[in-house]
Every structure is written in structure tokens, then in C-alpha cells.
Amino acid sequence: MATIGATNCKYSCETAAQTLQWIHAIVDFLKPYSFFVNAHVVNFFKAEETPHFLFDRLWEAIDKEWIECLRKEPVENLLQIPSGAVQDHWPASLRNFILTLRSLVFPREQADLQTVLPDLNICSLSTVLAQGMNQKKKHEVEVLSAVVSSITNSVTAHTIVDVGAGQGYLAQVLSFHYQHSVIAIDASSHHGSVTDARAERIKRHYTSQMRKSELILLKSGKRSLIVPKTITCHVMSIDTLKDLTSAARVNNSGQDCDNNDTELQQSLRHGDNKTSVVLAGLHACGDLSVMMLKAFLDCKEVKAVVSIGCCYNLLSEEGFDHVNSEYGFPMSRGVKSAGLPLGKSLRDLACQSAERWRCLETDAGAHNFEMHAFRAAFQMVLNKYYPEVMTRSPSIGRQGKALRRLQKRATFDSALNHKDSTCASSHRMQSKLKESTEPERGDIFSSVSETTSLSGRDSLSGSECENANCTADNDFLFLRYSQSGLCHLGLKSLQDIELHRIWKEVEPFSEFIGLYWSLRAALGPLLETYILLDRLLFLQEQGNTIEALMLSIFDPALSPRNVAIIAKKKLERKPAVACDCARIRHYRYPGLDVKGKKYGKSKHRYDGHILAYTCTILIDGPVLAGVVF
Known part of the structure; x- marks a missing residue:
């Protein structure tokens, strides 16, 4: 039978109202499927304390017609479900569930970036800059560095702060290739050392190349290369990140902050407060992506942010976690009022990638289903023989x-x-x-x-x-x-554990876990959309001073976590100068004169009787905004 793929999303998030409408549609869709939303697959075979094992039988909550249909499906068809692929012979209700779900998911196909960022120029990395990168990382760094550079130029920022820089791949490309001033922040001192050492090797190579060509020196007018600076610091709060971004320059050797906020603030006092900053994060983990967005709003030096999140399972959530700072979810007022909390189980599920499922080979998919069955059966072992462990939610x-x-x-x-x-x-x-x-x-x-x-x-x-x-x-x-x-788990073995008997009890039902997990995994991209829309709406709720959008910037086959949230602060306009037409007629402005004379590069001629042209005219100080001739 033919396979039909659902790829079209019928919702938009260009405005706060549209984003909120999308969020409510997701909440309304999920409510009837609470048995999926609240389920823990590890409890698929959960045993009760009875002489014979009884089960939660999670699969029995699914429509029986769906079960009978999917239990006969080959593994390769089950692996396509999270991507929205359905078969013609499936029940209409099952097809509707999958297709409706996919229509609510943010499109993951790589966007036409040139349309959104006309001055974007994605370049293939040189062998020197790409050293140590796998295909996935190289693709991510090539695209994201071009996007960040374009955004930085558009807001005329002086410095880029790479948050969660890892080994500094992004920071080094932005420095050496795009010639931006970059500060790389990471919690690992080892990563900081690796970044510095790698940057020094790249610098030596480029310096050697420049020495060989006087032409390059003459054209560039530079006798030194811009090298990224590193800061080793655990960003445990928004205030810490704000302090980091408040300083646009640190000494050339970088700073090791050792998590001491007082020392951090002192070390950053020498920064130039007039310097503007762009925050960038390639898969900044958990709450770190959230802190970037909040620091963007709270720190006046930050003019733009480009954030690609990951590890939603590590997000802190109001009502589920106890943290000293603000929670990572929810962020927006709209989601807080929508009434759909997630919890760790659903945040885990949001990490599921439809693209990874689709690319799995059949035997690998079957093995994954088998491992889920083993994990659910192992949960029975813990329940029966190690009940004290269950209070810790063992992993x-x-x-x-x-x-x-x-x-x-x-x-x-x-x-x-x-x-x-x-x-x-x-x-x-x-x-x-x-x-x-x-x-x-x-x-x-x-x-x-x-x-x-x-x-x-x-x-x-x-x-x-x-x-x-x-x-x-x-x-x-x-x-x-x-x-x-x-x-x-560090548990001692017990002589009376009957592992063989436990498996024998549950094995007849293990055939259901593949279809159950495939259907539940289809909710993953939808839950990720819900989390990302919350972040976007948080920015949109700030009013018209912020420009924000969501964009799939990577090829999802190479990098499934490919959605970037990009935000810029709109340029501040100075108050317009009060004037009248008689006064304006005696001014000559760059490009035009109201008496019909042509100046500068303007190709337009105007006379005092034309009343249909509106423009913004710059003079030595104030701005004459919206002047009508």
C-alpha cells in the first residue's frame, strides 16, 4: 500500500496571537490522549505484589483496532510513524491521529535561509578549521556561523558570546573566518584548554599563510588575527550570564571564574560597557538556552540572540523541580495559563527525533524495541526484589x-x-x-x-x-x-532472583511494546514544538521592541535538533523634530531636496506640491521621522 506523509503545518507563529493559537491547538489535541502523555514505558509490564504477576497493560488503553492493525505491521512501517507516514489500509481513526499530530508539529525541513537573511553567505570550512569535526558538527558550524555572522552584522554588534562553547568550533570559525571578536564560555576547564590550544594551532597556520603572501597583508591591513577568548564558568543563574555578557572584552589569556560570582563581577568590571553583544548557542543544554533568552532581554548590551536548544529532559519545570533561580519551563504567560504541565517523562519524550527513527535500519529498530521490553521487564525485577530503589526513580x-x-x-x-x-x-x-x-x-x-x-x-x-x-x-x-x-545501580545480586521466570511471564506481551513506543514517540516532535513555542511566545510577549522568529536552519537528516530561535532588539528611534513644511523647504538632506534638486545618491526628484512620499531623514543629531512632502 502507498505511504502518505504529513508534512504541511497549517499554523503560523509570526505574531504572539498566532503562536498562542498554535499552543492551544496542541493542548486541545493532547488532552484525549492522556494515557500516552502520562504513561511511563518502563511500567509497561509493572508487577504487583501478588503470587502471580499482574500487569498495568499499558497497551490496553489503545484502540483495539489500532493494536490489531499495527501488531501485523513490519518494523520499517512502525519506524515511519513519528515522521507522519501512514498506510492506506490503516483504520481511519489511526490515520487521522497521526496526520493531525504532524500538522501541529513545527516544520523541520531546512528553511530557505537566503530568503530570511539576504546577506547570508554559507562557506565550506577549510581543512584547518574543520579538523576534528564529524560530518554533523561541520554542517552545524558552517550554517550557524554564517547565520550568527549575518545577525551580528545586521545589529552592528562588536562581540559574539558563544554560550556553552564546548571545544570552541563555532567560536573559532566566527573569529578566524568571519573576523568577529568572540568570547567562548563553557563550564569545563578542559574544554577551555582544548579551545585555546586549537585556536593557537589555527592562528599559527593562518599567520604562516599571511607571511607567505604580502598581498593578503596589504589587502587586509591587519598584522594580527582575531583569536577567540575563553571563559571557564558554570552559568548557574541568569545574573551570572548577564555579568558575563556585560563585559565585551577580557584579557587575551581569558578568565577562569571558578563559579565565584564576586570574582566574576570584579573580573568583568574592566569591560567596555559601550560594546554591543550577540549571544549564540549551539545546542546549549537544558536551562542554559532559557538563560540566554532572558539575558538577551535583561542585558542592555545584548542586541541579538541565536539559540538552538537541546536536552529538554534537563529543563527545570515549575511544580516539578526545586531550583534557586527561575524555572526553564514554562517561560511565557500564555503557556502558564494553558494548563498543560509536562514533567520529566514528557520532557524526555520531547527529545525523540522523528528523523532518527526514520533513518534507523530495520534490525536496529527491532533491537530498540527489544531493549524497551527488557527495560520494562527489568522494572519488574526492581519492584519485586529492590523496592527501596524505586523511590529514587532509578536510571x-x-x-x-x-x-x-x-x-x-x-x-x-x-x-x-x-x-x-x-x-x-x-x-x-x-x-x-x-x-x-x-x-x-x-x-x-x-x-x-x-x-x-x-x-x-x-x-x-x-x-x-x-x-x-x-x-x-x-x-x-x-x-x-x-x-x-x-x-x-550498585545493587548486590540476590540468589533467589528468578530472572528467567520474570521474562517468561512478560515475553508474550513484548510484541506490543514496539507499536506502543512508536505511537508515543510520534508525540516527541509535538512536545518539542510546544516547548519551543513557549520560548518564542515569551519573546513576543515583550511587545514590539523585539523581533523574534523560529527557523529550521540545519538539514534534519544530519542534525535533527535544528530549530533556532533568533531575536533582535529593534533600533531605538530618537524623538522626531517638530517642524513645518516652510522650515523643511530650506534644508538640504542627503539624497534629496524638497525644491526638486537632486543630491547624493538619490534618483528621486520632488517638488513642494507632492504629498505622497514618506521617509526618514538623517541629519546631524535628531531624526525627522515620517516627514511627508
């Missing part, structure tokens, strides 16, 4: 990657030895799962005790192996997953 990290490597290795060996018996194949899987004595980065499987310490059994019986090889493999994969999870 076991990403256990699936190492398990995936082991699974691939076993599958490859099995394919090479296809003539072996099914039972032998299963035992090879067991053998591979018990290996991994060499520790790898991010792999804690090597530190886990032997399989028998938790299961109370060495292997499956021969008859079980013959009848259900796939089940046996999953049984041991879950065993390994559980061992790793307990190790990650």
Missing part, C-alpha cells in the same frame, strides 16, 4: 549498545555455521554473552558477575533449546541486561 543508562554488539557478533557466528544444529546455535549465543572480558568505553558488561550468579541455572535444557531458539536467546539477553542494570 540505568544506555545498556543496549554493548548488548547490541554481542548480539551482532553471535548472529554473525551463527550465519557462518548455519549447518550446526539449532541447539548448538543457542549455546553459542550463551557463550558470546558470557564473554566480553576486555572492557570497552561505555561498556560495563565486563564487570558483571557470571550468569549463574543471578539465574540459578547454567543454561536452557536441550528440549527448550530445540523448541524455542529465539526465546532462549532473548532469555539470556534479558539475563545479561539485568546483570548490567544491577551493576550500574
Whole structure:
């Protein structure tokens, strides 16, 4: 059957009223699906304290017609659901759910940036500047540096502050390629050292090139390069960021603030208060993106901001978190009154990328569904044997990657030895799962005790192996997953844990978790839209002194978190000079004279009888605004 993709968004956010209307439409859409919104997939198989395991059965809240349809769908079709792809044979109610949802999502296709920023000039980075960047980072830095440079030029700012600069890739391109004065702020002293060292290497290269060509020296008129300065500081509050942006210049060696606000303020007093600043952030994490927007409003030196957020799960939220400073969500009055709080579960969900789902290979998608089933089953282990841990909302990290490597290795060996018996194949899987004595980065499987310490059994019986090889493999994969999870949580193994029995109880229902998770993941881009619209509306609520827009600036296939919030403060207009036509006729202005003479570059002629032309005329001081001739 043909697949139909929903890509058109019928809402606009050009004005505060339009943005608020969009927000209310999202809230109205989500209300009937509270069973998705409030669900925790880790509780998919949640066990009760009874002789036999009972389940929350999260899938039973879904329309039965949807369940019967999607349980038969191939994995590749499930992976397309978050992108808004539907099949013709699906129930009309299911198609309507997915298509309506996608119509509410902010478009993620890369915008025509040249239309929005006519003077934009995106350049491919030189080998020297691109050193150390992967394809994703190179694309992001090429595009964002051009956008930030264009915005900086449009507001005639003197300095760019790169907030959450990391290893300084963006800051260095803005300095060396676009020749802007840049201050790079990051919480990691290691990142600051790396940024300085990398900048010094780039400087040596460019200096060498300039020495080889006197022509370059003569044309540029410069005998030194602009090198980004670094500040190491944890930006824990808006006041800290405001203090940082209040200083447009620091000494050439940078400043290490060590989180001491008093020391920070003292070190910045030497800054030039007349210097204007642009704040830029490439995937500034959690509340840091929010602080950038608030500092933009509160700090008079900041003339513009370009913010691309990420890590919505780390946002602080009113009513859910206890923080000393202002909350990261909600920001706007409109969202505060809309009545849709998120909580950590939904903020986590907002991080889901439809583009990443769509690009997954079928086997990788199936593996992800399997890992979700293992995590939900492991939650039952914690509920039954470690109830005290549940009060801490335990997180076991990403256990699936190492398990995936082991699974691939076993599958490859099995394919090479296809003539072996099914039972032998299963035992090879067991053998591979018990290996991994060499520790790898991010792999804690090597530190886990032997399989028998938790299961109370060495292997499956021969008859079980013959009848259900796939089940046996999953049984041991879950065993390994559980061992790793307990190790990650620092929990001691108990001899009476019946991991095999727990998995056997839930495995018949594991087929539902893929379709359930696909439908729920489709809400991710919608929730991200809700968070981003809150930030945009916060700026729009400030009145007509702020120009703000949301723009998808990256290719979503390379960088799914691609929406930038760009805001500028409108230029302040000085009061118009009171005048009359008789007085105006005796002035000559750059470009025109009301008596019909032509001056400067103006190609227009006017006489005293024309009353249809309105313009703004600059003279040595005041502005004659809206003068009508």
C-alpha cells in the first residue's frame, strides 16, 4: 500500500496571537490522549505484589483496532510513524491521529535561509578549521556561523558570546573566518584548554599563510588575527550570564571564574560597557538556552540572540523541580495559563527525533524495541526484589549498545555455521554473552558477575533449546541486561532472583511494546514544538521592541535538533523634530531636496506640491521621522 506523509503545518507563529493559537491547538489535541502523555514505558509490564504477576497493560488503553492493525505491521512501517507516514489500509481513526499530530508539529525541513537573511553567505570550512569535526558538527558550524555572522552584522554588534562553547568550533570559525571578536564560555576547564590550544594551532597556520603572501597583508591591513577568548564558568543563574555578557572584552589569556560570582563581577568590571553583544548557542543544554533568552532581554548590551536548544529532559519545570533561580519551563504567560504541565517523562519524550527513527535500519529498530521490553521487564525485577530503589526513580543508562554488539557478533557466528544444529546455535549465543572480558568505553558488561550468579541455572535444557531458539536467546539477553542494570545501580545480586521466570511471564506481551513506543514517540516532535513555542511566545510577549522568529536552519537528516530561535532588539528611534513644511523647504538632506534638486545618491526628484512620499531623514543629531512632502 502507498505511504502518505504529513508534512504541511497549517499554523503560523509570526505574531504572539498566532503562536498562542498554535499552543492551544496542541493542548486541545493532547488532552484525549492522556494515557500516552502520562504513561511511563518502563511500567509497561509493572508487577504487583501478588503470587502471580499482574500487569498495568499499558497497551490496553489503545484502540483495539489500532493494536490489531499495527501488531501485523513490519518494523520499517512502525519506524515511519513519528515522521507522519501512514498506510492506506490503516483504520481511519489511526490515520487521522497521526496526520493531525504532524500538522501541529513545527516544520523541520531546512528553511530557505537566503530568503530570511539576504546577506547570508554559507562557506565550506577549510581543512584547518574543520579538523576534528564529524560530518554533523561541520554542517552545524558552517550554517550557524554564517547565520550568527549575518545577525551580528545586521545589529552592528562588536562581540559574539558563544554560550556553552564546548571545544570552541563555532567560536573559532566566527573569529578566524568571519573576523568577529568572540568570547567562548563553557563550564569545563578542559574544554577551555582544548579551545585555546586549537585556536593557537589555527592562528599559527593562518599567520604562516599571511607571511607567505604580502598581498593578503596589504589587502587586509591587519598584522594580527582575531583569536577567540575563553571563559571557564558554570552559568548557574541568569545574573551570572548577564555579568558575563556585560563585559565585551577580557584579557587575551581569558578568565577562569571558578563559579565565584564576586570574582566574576570584579573580573568583568574592566569591560567596555559601550560594546554591543550577540549571544549564540549551539545546542546549549537544558536551562542554559532559557538563560540566554532572558539575558538577551535583561542585558542592555545584548542586541541579538541565536539559540538552538537541546536536552529538554534537563529543563527545570515549575511544580516539578526545586531550583534557586527561575524555572526553564514554562517561560511565557500564555503557556502558564494553558494548563498543560509536562514533567520529566514528557520532557524526555520531547527529545525523540522523528528523523532518527526514520533513518534507523530495520534490525536496529527491532533491537530498540527489544531493549524497551527488557527495560520494562527489568522494572519488574526492581519492584519485586529492590523496592527501596524505586523511590529514587532509578536510571540505568544506555545498556543496549554493548548488548547490541554481542548480539551482532553471535548472529554473525551463527550465519557462518548455519549447518550446526539449532541447539548448538543457542549455546553459542550463551557463550558470546558470557564473554566480553576486555572492557570497552561505555561498556560495563565486563564487570558483571557470571550468569549463574543471578539465574540459578547454567543454561536452557536441550528440549527448550530445540523448541524455542529465539526465546532462549532473548532469555539470556534479558539475563545479561539485568546483570548490567544491577551493576550500574550498585545493587548486590540476590540468589533467589528468578530472572528467567520474570521474562517468561512478560515475553508474550513484548510484541506490543514496539507499536506502543512508536505511537508515543510520534508525540516527541509535538512536545518539542510546544516547548519551543513557549520560548518564542515569551519573546513576543515583550511587545514590539523585539523581533523574534523560529527557523529550521540545519538539514534534519544530519542534525535533527535544528530549530533556532533568533531575536533582535529593534533600533531605538530618537524623538522626531517638530517642524513645518516652510522650515523643511530650506534644508538640504542627503539624497534629496524638497525644491526638486537632486543630491547624493538619490534618483528621486520632488517638488513642494507632492504629498505622497514618506521617509526618514538623517541629519546631524535628531531624526525627522515620517516627514511627508
